Amino acid sequence: MAKRIQISQHGGPEVMQWVEVDLPEPQAGEVVVENKAIGINYIDTYVRSGLYPASLPSGLGTEAAGVVKSIGAGVTAVKPGDRVVYAQSALGAYSEFHAVQADKLAILPDSISFELAAASFLKGLTVHYLLCQTYVIQPDEIFLFQAAAGGVGLIACQWAKALGAHLIGTVGSAEKAERAKKAGAWATINYREEDVARRVSELTNGKKVRVVYDSVGQDTWESSLDCLQRRGLMVSFGNSSGPVSGVNLGILTQKGSLYVTRPSLNGYVTTREALIWASNELFSMISSGAIKVDVPEQQKFALKDAQQAHKTLESRGTQGSSLLIP
Structure with a gap:
């Protein structure tokens, strides 16, 4: 038994x-x-x-x-x-x-x-397909990763550093910000105290980013879209705050002809x-x-x-x- x-x-x-x-x-x-x-x-x-x-x-x-x-x-x-x-x-x-x-x-x-x-293992394989397949992160590239102090996020911080890329990570506290920075985040944004899209714009001198990785879902959907450059890619790979639903695809046009993908490990x-x-x-x-x-x-x-x-x-x-x- x-x-x-x-x-x-x-x-x-x-x-x-x-x-x-x-x-x-x-x-x-x-x-x-x-x-x-x-x-x-x-x-x-x-x-x-x-x-x-x-x-x-x-x-x-x-x-x-x-x-x-x-x-x-x-x-x-x-x-x-x-x-x-x-x-x-x-x-x-x-x-x-x-x-x-x-x-x-x-x-x-x-x-x-x-x-x-x-x-x-699962978290590391997830980061591998996100950063190396869904969108191939390049050295010196700046990108946004929501929930950077979570299990997947901390591995992503380290992987991005190994690639020579600049990960901006969102966190919910000063303690989590320190943890993400120690893991290799280039910058952190406390979403409880700062406007994420505005801060991303400041960190990139108004250019925003070409890709956002988001496992939070409902609560961060629109703010993630607002961080993207024209024709940027939104990678929505989780629902920790609830699933994204009832989306009017016209919002992608309004925010710059954006792309969205909903990947999973089993698809890679x-x-x-x-x-x-x-x-x-x-x-x-x-x-x-x-x-x-x-x-x-x-x-x-x-x-x-x-x-x-x-x-x-x-x-x-x-x-x-x-x-x-x-």
């Missing part, structure tokens, strides 16, 4: 249940991973709340790092005992053991701990080859020291305490990544 977090209805953190289930058996092409550290991501709250539909009852989470326990028929890429990490599994990573498609696994270098891997990492390429890029950044991910002790929660983890995450009281530990 094994334990996992499960939901039988959509709602707040209280709908998450700590239940006992049968130990999974790997089907053909699958691997059962004994999770050692589990990544908590904002998208998990969307599944729990029902914003992203799931068949109930359902597990939660898609990211963890651990050790291969057993393999199914046809699996040759990994073997029992291998250290692995994954970020695109079927729902259910909030568990002691999880069955994962073998082609979704990356072999974890010995130099990277389970906790570091689970804290950085679609093959094993793409996963290997992206994960190797991320592991190289981590191994070189260009990217560091520190998880505060108060943001490491026992797996059974997932309710508290989600409450803390949704209160915006976290900085960087958070983990569940089985």
Whole structure:
């Protein structure tokens, strides 16, 4: 038997249940991973709340790092005992053991701990596709990244610095501003105290930016558009304040013939080859020291305490990544 977090209805953190289930058996092409550290991501709250539909009852989470326990028929890429990490599994990573498609696994270098891997894999792969594929950030380029002190944002600050680019990051406090600057942000804007679009214009001598990355959603939609140059690109990749809805596309014309895209990791990492390429890029950044991910002790929660983890995450009281530990 094994334990996992499960939901039988959509709602707040209280709908998450700590239940006992049968130990999974790997089907053909699958691997059962004994999770050692589990990544908590904002998208998990969307599944729990029902914003992203799931068949109930359902597990939660898609990211963890651990050790291969057993393999199914046809699996040759990994073997029992291998250290692995994954970020695109079927729902259910909030568990002691999880069955994962073998082609979704990356072999974890010995130099990277389970906790570091689970804290950085999905977020790091996200930053990779954002800065290196959705829009290719160039050296010396100035761009805006909303929520720069979050888990994805702090990795983006470091990646931008490694690229020689200038990231302007929005934050909600002086403490978060300092954290983003320490990670490599070129400049920060406290959205609680400053007009973001006006400040971006000042920082760029009135030129504004060619691209904005926004995971906040509803609350920052228009201000993000106002930061863009003519024919600039708005990359909306999250909904932490609620989804952007009811948009009149005419606003894109009014604000300068703008472009908008709504990407996701699953739209970029679609093959094993793409996963290997992206994960190797991320592991190289981590191994070189260009990217560091520190998880505060108060943001490491026992797996059974997932309710508290989600409450803390949704209160915006976290900085960087958070983990569940089985």
